[in-house]
Amino acid sequence: xxxxxxxxxxxxxxxxxxxxxxxxxxxxxxxxxxxxxxxxxxxxxxxxxxxxxxxxxxxxxxxxxxxxxxxxxxxxxxxxxxxxxxxxxxxxxxxxxxxxxxxxxxxxxxxxxxxxxxxxxxxxxxxxxxxxxxxxx
Amino acid sequence: xxxxxxxxxxxxxxxxxxxxxxxxxxxxxxxxxxxxxxxxxxxxxxxxxxxxxxxxxxxxxxxxxxxxxxxxxxxxxxxxxxxxxxxxxxxx
Numbered sequence: 288x289x290x291x292x293x294x295x296x297x298x299x300x301x302x303x304x305x306x307x308x309x310x311x312x313x314x315x316x317x318x319x320x321x322x323x324x325x326x327x328x329x330x331x332x333x334x335x336x337x338x339x340x341x342x343x344x345x346x347x348x349x350x351x352x353x354x355x356x357x358x359x360x361x362x363x364x365x366x367x368x369x370x371x372x373x374x375x376x377x378x379x380x381x382x383x384x385x386x387x388x389x390x391x392x393x394x395x396x397x398x399x400x401x402x403x404x405x406x407x408x409x410x411x412x413x414x415x416x417x418x419x420x421x422x423x424x
Numbered sequence: 425x426x427x428x429x430x431x432x433x434x435x436x437x438x439x440x441x442x443x444x445x446x447x448x449x450x451x452x453x454x455x456x457x458x459x460x461x462x463x464x465x466x467x468x469x470x471x472x473x474x475x476x477x478x479x480x481x482x483x484x485x486x487x488x489x490x491x492x493x494x495x496x497x498x499x500x501x502x503x504x505x506x507x508x509x510x511x512x513x514x515x516x
Contacts, residue, residue, distance in 0.1 A: 342511040
């Protein structure tokens with residue numbers, strides 16, 4: 288189960304639409320071991336592609352070191368699909384390398400619909416999980 | 425002579441859970457061969473027939489080793505090598 292504040296969910300969706308037609312990608316960091324997504328970190332898609340994403344390698348180093356310094360981990364790793372459904376593709380599964388993360392997929396294939404789904408990807412196995420969006424006062 | 429090598433979560437099965445291990449060598453290639461002697465199977469996750477695996481990022485201090493000569497990059501005592509699997513994917 289992914290529990291996420293509405294504001295963070297909205298930031299992910301807005302990022303996806305801002306980068307459309309390229310895939311958008313990023314991280315939400317949270318305190319290590321807490322499973323709480325708290326800090327929104329949009330990342331550059333170094334591929335700048337409508338069908339592929341990759342974190343820029345030096346930006347990734349900077350962000351990963353910063354999380355370590357702050358005793359955080361990547362709680363959510365998100366990216367968007369611009370013409371297909373918000374479901375992990377074969378390449379998404381084969382490159383998933385953070386077994387503790389919630390993999391959030393957003394689709395921007397339909398301007399009328401907001402597709403926001405979350406999955407775990409562990410040892411090559413995809414499992415969809417429910418998303419609870421909490422409102423902030 | 426010691427070079428610190430920081431290991432990402434998914435590769436810690438090769439290091440008994442350790443986040444960081446030490447090794448020696450004059451180049452990255454030698455360093456990985458040295459690590460393989462104590463952490464069997466680790467090198468294969470980092471290197472394939474063509475060299476450094478494409479979706480594994482290896483950094484020497486603050487730089488991506490792809491720009492420092494890849495496996496031939498010289499390494500020295502006191503350097504820190506960091507390994508991070510690339511975060512990537514796509515729609516297909």
